Amino acid sequence: MSLTQALLEALESLSGNKLRSGLTVLGIVIGVAAVIAMLAVGRGAEASITGSISGIGTNLLFVFRGGQDRSIRNTRPITLGDAEALTDPFAAPSIVAVAPILQANREVSYGGNRMMVEVDGITPDYFDVRNYSLTEGEFITQEHLLGRASVALIGPGVADTLFDRRDGIVGETIRIEGQPFRILGALASKGGGAFGSEDNVILVPFTTAQARLIRRSTRDQVDLLLVQAVSGDAVPAASEEIAQVLRQRHRTPVGADDFTVFTQQDLLTTFQSITGILTIFLGGIAGISLLVGGIGIMNIMLVSVTERTREIGLRKALGARKRDILIQFLTESSLLSLIGGIIGILFGWLISFAVGRIAAASGTAFTPIVGADAIALATIFSAAVGLFFGIYPANRAASLEPVEALRYE
Amino acid sequence: MSMDNVIEARNLRKIYMMGEVEVAALRGVSFDIRRGEVVSIMGPSGSGKSTLMNTLGCLDRPTSGEYTLDGEAVAMLSDDQLAEIRNRKVGFVFQNFNLLSRQTAITNVELPLRYAGKTSGRRQQAMEALRAVGLEDRMTHRPTELSGGQQQRVAIARAIVNDPAIIMADEPTGNLDSKVGKEIMTLLLNLNRDSGTTLIIVTHDPAVAEQTQRVIRLRDGLLEAA
Numbered sequence: 001m002s003l004t005q006a007l008l009e010a011l012e013s014l015s016g017n018k019l020r021s022g023l024t025v026l027g028i029v030i031g032v033a034a035v036i037a038m039l040a041v042g043r044g045a046e047a048s049i050t051g052s053i054s055g056i057g058t059n060l061l062f063v064f065r066g067g068q069d070r071s072i073r074n075t076r077p078i079t080l081g082d083a084e085a086l087t088d089p090f091a092a093p094s095i096v097a098v099a100p101i102l103q104a105n106r107e108v109s110y111g112g113n114r115m116m117v118e119v120d121g122i123t124p125d126y127f128d129v130r131n132y133s134l135t136e137g138e139f140i141t142q143e144h145l146l147g148r149a150s151v152a153l154i155g156p157g158v159a160d161t162l163f164d165r166r167d168g169i170v171g172e173t174i175r176i177e178g179q180p181f182r183i184l185g186a187l188a189s190k191g192g193g194a195f196g197s198e199d200n201v202i203l204v205p206f207t208t209a210q211a212r213l214i215r216r217s218t219r220d221q222v223d224l225l226l227v228q229a230v231s232g233d234a235v236p237a238a239s240e241e242i243a244q245v246l247r248q249r250h251r252t253p254v255g256a257d258d259f260t261v262f263t264q265q266d267l268l269t270t271f272q273s274i275t276g277i278l279t280i281f282l283g284g285i286a287g288i289s290l291l292v293g294g295i296g297i298m299n300i301m302l303v304s305v306t307e308r309t310r311e312i313g314l315r316k317a318l319g320a321r322k323r324d325i326l327i328q329f330l331t332e333s334s335l336l337s338l339i340g341g342i343i344g345i346l347f348g349w350l351i352s353f354a355v356g357r358i359a360a361a362s363g364t365a366f367t368p369i370v371g372a373d374a375i376a377l378a379t380i381f382s383a384a385v386g387l388f389f390g391i392y393p394a395n396r397a398a399s400l401e402p403v404e405a406l407r408y409e
Numbered sequence: 410m411s412m413d414n415v416i417e418a419r420n421l422r423k424i425y426m427m428g429e430v431e432v433a434a435l436r437g438v439s440f441d442i443r444r445g446e447v448v449s450i451m452g453p454s455g456s457g458k459s460t461l462m463n464t465l466g467c468l469d470r471p472t473s474g475e476y477t478l479d480g481e482a483v484a485m486l487s488d489d490q491l492a493e494i495r496n497r498k499v500g501f502v503f504q505n506f507n508l509l510s511r512q513t514a515i516t517n518v519e520l521p522l523r524y525a526g527k528t529s530g531r532r533q534q535a536m537e538a539l540r541a542v543g544l545e546d547r548m549t550h551r552p553t554e555l556s557g558g559q560q561q562r563v564a565i566a567r568a569i570v571n572d573p574a575i576i577m578a579d580e581p582t583g584n585l586d587s588k589v590g591k592e593i594m595t596l597l598l599n600l601n602r603d604s605g606t607t608l609i610i611v612t613h614d615p616a617v618a619e620q621t622q623r624v625i626r627l628r629d630g631l632l633e634a635a
Contacts, residue, residue: 002528012512013511310507314507314509315520315524316492317466317468317495317501318495318496318521318524319492319493319495319496319497320524321488324524402469403468403469406468406507
């Protein structure tokens with residue numbers, strides 16, 4: 001018997017009992033839809049997280065005080081001198097820019113509104129390194145730095161809280177820790193990031209912060225260095241150059257660094273492995289429902305074999321071999337699960353789409369991704385489920401004795 | 410073996426195990442059937458009639474003995490080999506027609522050709538078989554849309570479509586009223602006369618047996634008269 005014929009006959013036989021076939025297919029539909037939706041949600045989470053990390057720039061490195069080994073005492077702080085040394089093109093050729101930052105939470109107020117917000121003391125290099133853009137106003141310049149100017153750039157989150165609006169705020173005066181600062185510009189929104197919202201931030205000139213807002217025990221002390229490498233590929237080289245320069249300047253013994261260099265790549269790898277595990281976990285749970293659907297197919301096929309014992313006997317009397325009967329029943333079970341698989345893929349895609357919409361409606365930018373590989377996986381897996389759970393009933397049908405089967409009432 | 414004989418049965422025995430007890434359904438049966446002959450097999454229930462029919466129709470194997478069908482020794486063949494012999498050499502007609510209820514008449518008739526592995530000309534051959542039984546105008550009807558007599562005609566068309574060596578008819582008129590039963594018997598006998606296909610009818614209706622050339626009578630697993 002040819003394949004098309006087997007398929008046609010199987011279709012005919014399945015449509016003979018529509019309700020039963022439909023319910024059996026439903027089991028597979030739910031299983032496949034769950035697999036597709038779960039994988040899509042996992043993928044979406046991964047893409048969203050890695051996207052927000054990449055948004056900061058994959059060629060960024062963070063340098064901060066303290067070694068990875070807690071036993072190292074008497075750590076020396078990172079200083080402006082360290083930052084200066086890292087810009088030396090001969091000692092550190094892989095580094096493009098270094099942005100020293102002082103970072104602290106301070107109280108900000110305007111009129112009756114007040115809030116605690118992260119205040120960063122920065123240099124003009126910061127804007128290049130972080131890819132910030134403004135909706136209005138201008139960036140902090142070298143002149144502001146030299147004059148320790150009382151100017152500030154505010155993020156859209158802060159603007160929302162203090163002014164209830166995002167534009168027309170340049171020139172207004174806010175108070176940080178009671179001191180007046182003129183607003184120089186408004187930052188464009190960067191959205192939620194892996195480290196919380198990056199929109200709730202106020203940027204002031206480094207020297208201003210140093211002198212008036214964020215005092216540190218050591219002169220020239222810096223909380224964090226943002227280092228930009230030439231390219232994403234140059235990050236490991238840049239990391240090595242930073243370590244060498246700082247070891248020399250801090251005179252630390254080998255293997256006892258009192259600073260940590262952290263790259264975007266490290267972060268990305270960590271999050272990717274977390275979301276990877278999450279995806280496998282969700283997919284595994286969904287896979288169980290597919291398995292249950294498969295058992296449903298086996299159940300129905302067994303009933304069908306019993307019901308059609310006489311038909312099987314007749315077919316054998318007319319010359320059907322074991323294989324012919326086997327193929328007939330396997331085609332039916334595979335067709336059930338294949339139809340279920342196709343509907344399930346559409347349904348799962350729909351669920352993913354709905355999840356994306358719900359997430360968007362609740363303010364989280366999160367898009368589940370239905371990958372071609374997930375679709376291929378679900379199709380292959382559902383067909384395999386149909387085949388696997390069809391084998392036992394089909395085998396039972398094929399090995400019926402023709403005499404007994406014909407006599408069956 | 411003589412070329413004239415389509416069936417040669419030698420000392421056929423069939424023993425069933427009913428739990429612990431051995432039950433002998435056939436206890437050494439030997440006979441020949443000539444090519445083109447019309448034979449009926451008779452006997453009370455429990456005489457081994459059905460067992461003999463199953464053996465002659467290659468649906469079952471004898472426990473011992475030799476059986477040659479159309480020149481092929483079939484007593485000890487494998488299941489699949491038996492299936493092939495059934496397909497090529499035996500046409501079955503059953504008491505309750507045994508048609509696939511969801512398929513049309515012509516698709517039912519085509520079934521043996523499909524299992525024979527024929528890919529072309531099947532429809533044509535099935536149409537000829539249906540014409541031979543006088544149902545050329547009912548080809549696309551389903552069994553539920555046909556009368557009992559018509560259903561049996563479809564079954565007969567299915568039996569002859571592959572041009573078999575023998576037609577095994579098991580109570581072919583058992584589910585039909587006498588008028589239609591007569592028509593079916595006439596059809597079977599005409600087919601035998603026209604194409605020379607050997608016809609074996611299992612029956613306990615003496616009126617049917619009367620129309621055959623020879624009656625094989627069974628009692629308690631043994632031949633009573635051949």
